[in-house]
Amino acid sequence: MPAAVPPADPATRASRLATLLSVAAALVWIPQAFLLAVALGRALDAETTDPVAAMLWPVAGFLALALLRAGLDAAAHLAATGTAIDAKVALRRRIAATVARWSPADSLRPPAGEIANLAADQIEAIEPYIVRYAPARTRMMVVPLAILAVTFTISWAAGLLLLLAGPIIPVFMSLIGAAARERSERQLGEIGGLTGVLLDRLSGLETLRLFGAVEASARAIADAGERIRSRTMSVLALAFLSSAVLEIFAAIGVGLIAVWVGFSLIGWIDFGTTLWPLTATSGLFVLLLAPEYFQPLRDFAAAYHDKASADAARARVADLVDAPRLSILGSVEGTAGRPARAAPPAVTVTALAVRGATDRAEMLASFDLDVAAGECIAVLGPSGTGKSTLLAAIAGLAPAAGGEIRIDGEAMTADIAQRLRRRMAWVGQDSALFQGSLAANLRFAAAPDVAAAAIDDALALAACGFVGRLPNGLATRIGADGSGLSGGEARRIALARAALGDADLLLADEPTAHLDAETAALVREGLLRLARGRTVIIATHDRTLAALADRVVEIGAPGEPPLAARSALEEPA
Numbered sequence: 001m002p003a004a005v006p007p008a009d010p011a012t013r014a015s016r017l018a019t020l021l022s023v024a025a026a027l028v029w030i031p032q033a034f035l036l037a038v039a040l041g042r043a044l045d046a047e048t049t050d051p052v053a054a055m056l057w058p059v060a061g062f063l064a065l066a067l068l069r070a071g072l073d074a075a076a077h078l079a080a081t082g083t084a085i086d087a088k089v090a091l092r093r094r095i096a097a098t099v100a101r102w103s104p105a106d107s108l109r110p111p112a113g114e115i116a117n118l119a120a121d122q123i124e125a126i127e128p129y130i131v132r133y134a135p136a137r138t139r140m141m142v143v144p145l146a147i148l149a150v151t152f153t154i155s156w157a158a159g160l161l162l163l164l165a166g167p168i169i170p171v172f173m174s175l176i177g178a179a180a181r182e183r184s185e186r187q188l189g190e191i192g193g194l195t196g197v198l199l200d201r202l203s204g205l206e207t208l209r210l211f212g213a214v215e216a217s218a219r220a221i222a223d224a225g226e227r228i229r230s231r232t233m234s235v236l237a238l239a240f241l242s243s244a245v246l247e248i249f250a251a252i253g254v255g256l257i258a259v260w261v262g263f264s265l266i267g268w269i270d271f272g273t274t275l276w277p278l279t280a281t282s283g284l285f286v287l288l289l290a291p292e293y294f295q296p297l298r299d300f301a302a303a304y305h306d307k308a309s310a311d312a313a314r315a316r317v318a319d320l321v322d323a324p325r326l327s328i329l330g331s332v333e334g335t336a337g338r339p340a341r342a343a344p345p346a347v348t349v350t351a352l353a354v355r356g357a358t359d360r361a362e363m364l365a366s367f368d369l370d371v372a373a374g375e376c377i378a379v380l381g382p383s384g385t386g387k388s389t390l391l392a393a394i395a396g397l398a399p400a401a402g403g404e405i406r407i408d409g410e411a412m413t414a415d416i417a418q419r420l421r422r423r424m425a426w427v428g429q430d431s432a433l434f435q436g437s438l439a440a441n442l443r444f445a446a447a448p449d450v451a452a453a454a455i456d457d458a459l460a461l462a463a464c465g466f467v468g469r470l471p472n473g474l475a476t477r478i479g480a481d482g483s484g485l486s487g488g489e490a491r492r493i494a495l496a497r498a499a500l501g502d503a504d505l506l507l508a509d510e511p512t513a514h515l516d517a518e519t520a521a522l523v524r525e526g527l528l529r530l531a532r533g534r535t536v537i538i539a540t541h542d543r544t545l546a547a548l549a550d551r552v553v554e555i556g557a558p559g560e561p562p563l564a565a566r567s568a569l570e571e572p573a
Contacts, residue, residue: 015134018079022135025072026143026296028065030150033288035062041281076135084127091126091317095119103326104432105392110320111200117191118320122313129310133303139296147293151286157272158257158286162293165253169246169297183238187231187312194224205483235305246301250294257290326356329396330417344504344535345408345423347371347394353402354389363389366403369553373408376528376536378546381555387539390555391507394537396421407505425498427527428509431490433482438467439474441493445501454500462495462526488519495526506530508538512545524548 039058043051095118102109144166152159201208201217208214261283263269276282349369356363364386371377379387392398394405396417405412407420425445433441442455455474459467466489470476482490491511498506511527512520524545527538538549546552 015080015083015130018076018083018131019135019138021072021076021079023139023142025069025076026139026292027146028069028072029292030146030289032062032065032069033292034285035059035065037281037285037288040284041279044280077131080131080135081127084130087126087130088123091123091314092119094321095317098321101325101327103328103392103397104428105388105397106326109325111197113198113200115320118313118316122191122316125306125309125313128303128306132299133307133310136296136299136303140300143296144293147289151289151293153274154282154286155260155272155278156274157260158290161253161256161260162290165249165256166293166297169249169294169301183231183235183308187228187235190224190228190231194221194228197221197224202483238305243301246294246298250291250298253294254290258287261287326392326398328417329399329412330414330421344374344533346373347505347535347537348406349390349394349403350406351403352390352393352400352405354386354393354398355401363398364393367555371535371537374533374535375551376531376538376549377551377553378538378540378549379553379555380540380543380546383541385555387555388509391426391509391537391539395424395426395507423503424505424507425501425503426507426509427491427494427498427511429511429513431482431494433478433480433485433490433493435480435483436477437474438470438476438478438493441478442474442497442500445497450500455496458496458499461499461529462492463522463529464489464492464496464526466492486519488515488523491515491519491523492526495523495530499530504534506534506536508536508540510540510542511538512540512542520544 035058039055039062042054042058045054095115099115144162148159148162148166151162198221201221205214208217260269260272261278264272264278265280265283272278347369348371349367352364352367352369353362354364367386367390369379369390379390381387389398393400394407394412396412400412407423410416410420412420434444439455442458443450446454459465467473467476476484478484482493485493495511508527512523515523520542524542527536527545528548530536536549538545540546
């Protein structure tokens with residue numbers, strides 16, 4: 001039995017329909033030009049007794065074909081626009097799906113501003129490519145050949161002039177287009193970089209003010225803007241150059257045909273016709289066809305820059321999507337519907353190995369850990385030894401290259417990773433706070449019908465007394481990444497959110513890093529309150545915090561012998 005043929009992609013069918021309609025609209029000009037030439041020829045004929053009556057039917061036919069051509073053009077544009085919208089949506093979904101799978105533990109992720117610029121702005125370059133370039137490319141291949149064939153039936157000389165002038169234009173366009181593509185790629189790279197830098201500076205404006213670096217940052221942004229201006233002007237200069245080259249050759253071709261037709265009609269040239277002597281009607285017909293012979297070439301040249309921009313945008317999407325990244329294990333659905341809090345789980349890590357996504361370097365090697373149910377342990381070690389990587393692997397945010405992780409006896413696999421993550425809460429150095437009110441940020445991890453009393457209890461547990469002193473309390477709005485809050489306040493809000501989520505396994509990554517002594521003490525106090533009745537694993541440099549844990553595990557760099565777990569922070573004898 002023959003294999004079933006898969007159905008055609010609707011977007012592809014719509015694109016083909018748009019191209020066919022566009023070509024048909026362009027070809028309608030040939031009979032239009034003939035009818036217009038007939039009307040003008042009859043008007044110029046001295047033997048015509050009633051020029052108006054003689055022109056009536058050709059003009060009526062010309063107008064009818066004009067309506068047909070307009071309808072075909074409109075239908076082609078609608079079909080192409082629909083295809084372009086579908087293509088943009090598909091690319092944006094692809095970007096969103098890719099970014100959603102990236103692990104928060106991946107420090108090499110592109111800035112959010114750069115990704116947003118690519119998804120929101122640069123992908124818009126796809127629409128001109130589909131709407132203008134794809135139909136223009138087909139028109140360039142079909143329409144000039146049709147006009148050339150009609151012209152040769154009237155005059156081989158005029159046809160030869162068109163044949164010689166036409167191919168020169170695509171050659172020059174291809175040479176200029178290669179440079180245009182390269183410049184467009186550089187321009188898009190500069191724009192994406194500036195967007196990322198600008199968002200980064202805005203989110204850290206308070207820090208810049210604190211260190212007196214506002215002016216230096218402003219100069220850096222101004223320099224980046226100047227580079228974009230230079231890149232943009234470079235692309236525009238090339239576009240104007242290509243247009244000028246095309247217009248020169250088109251003008252020369254049309255001018256030579258006009259000279260030949262004029263000299264033939266006054267009798268100065270008596271060669272070049274094909275089947276019959278040149279008349280006013282046939283001469284006008286050739287003259288009317290000549291500009292339309294070059295028009296598809298003009299359209300293609302203008303749209304070629306759309307192709308360069310679209311190619312650059314698609315290349316950036318491919319680079320983003322295909323780049324090796326640390327990926328979240330399992331599905332990436334939200335944590336809505338967190339199960340009711342159960343007994344705190346035991347966590348077992350056996351011979352765990354984690355490698356980087358890009359260089360495959362060992363981030364963690366052959367690591368073992370046993371955490372009893374309800375135990376609070378601190379993982380202590382120098383920077384770069386894999387403490388954060390360990391927490392990410394336990395949460396399924398970094399895939400293991402070897403070994404095994406079990407939570408309450410269940411192996412952390414892709415099939416159940418999301419279900420296991422629903423039992424967890426994460427508190428890190430960079431609290432994931434979003435633009436909106438404090439209440440909305442707290443409710444993000446809670447049940448939709450969470451009571452106000454539960455929110456107050458979570459705030460008290462996390463030592464968030466500062467919220468009550470704010471003029472608008474929980475209605476206070478903050479910016480992205482906790483802008484408007486100090487680092488310590490953001491950490492305590494993250495602790496309160498973790499408490500409100502009612503997880504039974506808490507993972508804390510450097511919760512007191514970069515905080516002053518007073519704020520760090522408040523965070524420690526909130527963390528210890530939150531640890532009651534939960535299994536807690538803390539990665540930290542803070543020996544004061546580690547001393548408060550039930551047990552301390554020291555971790556060495558990958559390749560070093562594992563350090564023994566100790567129940568206190570006493571130095572070995």
